[in-house]
Amino acid sequence: MTTTTDSIAGIPRPRLRAIATREAERYATSRPKAAQALKQGAVHWLNGVPMHWMADWPMPHLPLVAKAQGAKLTDIDGHRIDDFCLGDTGSMFGHSPTPVAQAIKAQAARGLTYMLPTEAAMDAGRLLTQRFGDFRWQIATTATDANRFALRVARAVTGRPKVLVFNGCYHGTVDDTMVELANGTTVNRAGLVGQVQDLTKGATVAEFNDLAGVEAALQKGDVAAILTEPVMTNSCMVLPDPGFHQGLRDLATKHGALLIIDETHTISSGLGGYTAVHGLNPDMFVVGKCVAGGMPTAVWGMRPAVADRFAAYNATRADGHSGMGTTLSATAMQCACLSATLAQVMTPENYAHMEAGAERLSSGLAKAIAKHKAPWHVVRVGARVEFICAPGPLRNGSEAHHAHQPEVEAAVHTALLNRGCLIAPFHNMMLVSPATTDRQIDRLIAAFDAILTDLFPESQP
Numbered sequence: 001m002t003t004t005t006d007s008i009a010g011i012p013r014p015r016l017r018a019i020a021t022r023e024a025e026r027y028a029t030s031r032p033k034a035a036q037a038l039k040q041g042a043v044h045w046l047n048g049v050p051m052h053w054m055a056d057w058p059m060p061h062l063p064l065v066a067k068a069q070g071a072k073l074t075d076i077d078g079h080r081i082d083d084f085c086l087g088d089t090g091s092m093f094g095h096s097p098t099p100v101a102q103a104i105k106a107q108a109a110r111g112l113t114y115m116l117p118t119e120a121a122m123d124a125g126r127l128l129t130q131r132f133g134d135f136r137w138q139i140a141t142t143a144t145d146a147n148r149f150a151l152r153v154a155r156a157v158t159g160r161p162k163v164l165v166f167n168g169c170y171h172g173t174v175d176d177t178m179v180e181l182a183n184g185t186t187v188n189r190a191g192l193v194g195q196v197q198d199l200t201k202g203a204t205v206a207e208f209n210d211l212a213g214v215e216a217a218l219q220k221g222d223v224a225a226i227l228t229e230p231v232m233t234n235s236c237m238v239l240p241d242p243g244f245h246q247g248l249r250d251l252a253t254k255h256g257a258l259l260i261i262d263e264t265h266t267i268s269s270g271l272g273g274y275t276a277v278h279g280l281n282p283d284m285f286v287v288g289k290c291v292a293g294g295m296p297t298a299v300w301g302m303r304p305a306v307a308d309r310f311a312a313y314n315a316t317r318a319d320g321h322s323g324m325g326t327t328l329s330a331t332a333m334q335c336a337c338l339s340a341t342l343a344q345v346m347t348p349e350n351y352a353h354m355e356a357g358a359e360r361l362s363s364g365l366a367k368a369i370a371k372h373k374a375p376w377h378v379v380r381v382g383a384r385v386e387f388i389c390a391p392g393p394l395r396n397g398s399e400a401h402h403a404h405q406p407e408v409e410a411a412v413h414t415a416l417l418n419r420g421c422l423i424a425p426f427h428n429m430m431l432v433s434p435a436t437t438d439r440q441i442d443r444l445i446a447a448f449d450a451i452l453t454d455l456f457p458e459s460q461p
């Protein structure tokens, strides 16, 4: 797209490399304590980190966090950082929102997990229905698990084997969804560790925004469910065409498949997620990450009609383990945090603040891109903003794949962090929380503008 042998995303390669080197050196020299702590401690972890994704950040080495509050992090070298990554959505409502911190403190005095419900659990169920609609809910610990369990139910009630997902999607590390299109054919994704199964037996892939492709897959009669995000947030950021979601709803109904909407990221859209804001009508609903304010929790729900079908299925299935559920799901602590978040954090006022801040951020970034004549663009879904180092809009996962520019993104991320701004790794995502201030947003815009000045000096006024 915007990559040639001489340039990437409109930037000559030698210039990009020089800037990347300069920023990496600046980063490394400003964090001696982190470098020392990592040298001593990292040896005990596989590849130096307690979770392997942490090794994928682009800086020369990781910062170590001393504390976080609201939308700010402080690292052990004393850098105060404006946090727009927010735990890649886990802390979308800010670090330790006060009602959640209070709920944790109160619950900690009463025990953490019992395999029994609490009054807070009853309250959380009521609030989930109030926020997201009439579903019969279950709690899981991760959105990965929630999607996995939703798929099990979809297969159980339809008696069909396959899930239809979109090329370039991400729904957590759900094996069934780790497939992609290669020349129009569904194949296992490259690079899956230790995967010995032929995943195409349980999955089929279409391109996002391609209703004809969806219908062709559904016509085979073996699809139990379409599983989709309302917006593809894990593949740059791909918005649905007008009518795409209604088309999905109609096709799912016509062909007897269920429609599962995964709102784990699009919960940024506003109160009730993209589903409520845009009037979608899924059969099953999944949301995780920030739903309990950062306490590991996800929820998944099915419409009462699906719950009835599931009850009928359960009445006839053989005795034995369902293959669903995990021990530390629906704990007293999770329920306390879920209830506190739904009642006191996911409020219209907080969403209004997030929306206004994200609009300020996205228009500021777009202005900087236009000023520097960068062949880039910006997309926003409520409180979630992404800049993409390629022209847009993108219509599907294949286009997003070509738009992704890891080398440019790595340099920009490190340069932003050197200027006190943290954005999400792996892509260029920024979140505005209820605690994020206009000053923080303006600092990020100014830092981005300064970096573009270096990357595109020929377009300076």
Ligand SMILES: Cc1ncc(COP(=O)(O)O)c(C=O)c1O
Binding pocket: 142, 143, 144, 145, 147, 170, 171, 172, 173, 229, 234, 262, 263, 264, 265, 288, 289
């Ligand atoms: C849309 C979507 N669904 C599910 C997940 C999985 O969440 P978790 O890693 O908490 O299991 C993710 C993670 O990024 C996601 O983006």
